[in-house]
Amino acid sequence: MVSYLRTRLLGMVLTVLIVLVFVFFIARLAPGDPAELLLGPDASAADAEALRERMGLNLPVPVQFLSFLGQLLRGDLGTSIFYRQPVLEVMAARAEPTILLTLMSLAIAVTIALPIGIYGAYRRGGAFDQGAVAVAMLAAALPNFWVGLLLQKYLGTDLGWFPVSGYGNPDASIWERVQHLVLPSIALGFAQSAIILRFSRASMLDVLGDDYIRTARSKGISERRVVLRHALRNALIPIVTVIGLSFALLISGAVITERVFNLPGVGSLIVGAVLRRDYPLIQAALIVVAALYILVNFLIDMIYLAIDPRVKY
Known part of the structure; x- marks a missing residue:
């Protein structure tokens, strides 16, 4: 080890x-x-x-x-050419919208994908399974910004349920901030749910056909326990992998969505830095994103040990 x-x-x-x-x-x-x-x-x-x-x-x-x-x-990533401040301070000031947006998007994606993927695998070949696969393919094909524009028009402008852009006033409460993030979170989470759903379904299909599942059923164990306790636990490694990678992808992939919804996050900051040729800020932002990818992959490997004791390094 x-x-x-x-x-x-x-x-x-x-x-x-x-x-x-x-x-x-x-x-x-x-x-x-x-x-x-x-x-x-x-x-x-x-x-x-x-x-x-x-x-x-x-x-x-x-x-x-x-x-x-x-x-x-020396631990110094440089000073922003445009803002004339240390780049870490500039990024820290913009980190909150991006972090909240990523966490909310991932929560929406997992909430949508995991139960549908599990139930679709359990009812393989049925109407629900085929419909779930078709919707997942559609969600993966739709651009995030286009989904965001539709949400802005129908849920924001027409129905007035949520703010269509911005991040609230500087003194806004966390609840107001969250309301501004609902629509962009749905736009990002809907697309990401397609990937998690496909992996969840495929992983569960591999496990549900194993001998130990038939043995558990022959012992009279309830279907709910067979699926959620025996099958899901053994199917978790690829599911956890894709969820972890989705978290890293959402952080780096929120650039266009932040621009569509006018969110003052790290994505908008990177776009502005590229347009201004702010080299220190571009370097710092991309290094931080790369480090997050690497860290997430490392944490996923560590989680494997907790999920499956058979995993040995």
Whole structure:
């Protein structure tokens, strides 16, 4: 176990390093000059050059990378060119909407997908199962932003049940914040539920045909206990895997949804940083997202031990 953890931690560090190198150099290949974008079209060439020198952008790219590595080793991801604040502070100020949106979307997706996937597998080939598979395929094919626009029109504008955009006033309560997140959460959760439903159904189908399930039924155990206690527990590993990956995907995939619903989250922050060529902010945001992916995968592997004692590393 110790050897496995050591290997995984080393792999995680190497993965983050590869992402760091890739993001750093790709960001600087994009057209556009941060100094000119920051100063505006009326700035002189001398002013732009002076700003580039002050920000270190006039140095060769390899030298900039070594400087960035030195900052990173000190725990400093840099200072935003546009906001002129440490990038971690800028991201922390925008983290709440994205985190709440991700958690609500995942809760909606699991609530929809898990019971439907389990019951569909139990009633394999029936009308309910076929209808669930058809709806899942439709949900996977619909773009998130299109579903969001429909929700805005019918549930927000026409019926007035929920706010159509924004995140409330700065002093708004958490309940008001949650109300603003209902529609974007449904838009994201509906699409993600299709993936979880397909995996849940497939995993349960594999388990329900095993010999020990027939043995449990032959002993007179109730169908509810056979399905939920015996079958579901043994089918949980792929289900937990896809739920964990869905959490990471929702964090990184909320960019367009946040723009549609005008949410001041990390997704909107990344879009603005790309448009302004705010290199430190782009780097920090993508590194954090990559680190979340890696961390979620590691936690999923640890959860395997609690779900199935037969799993050995």
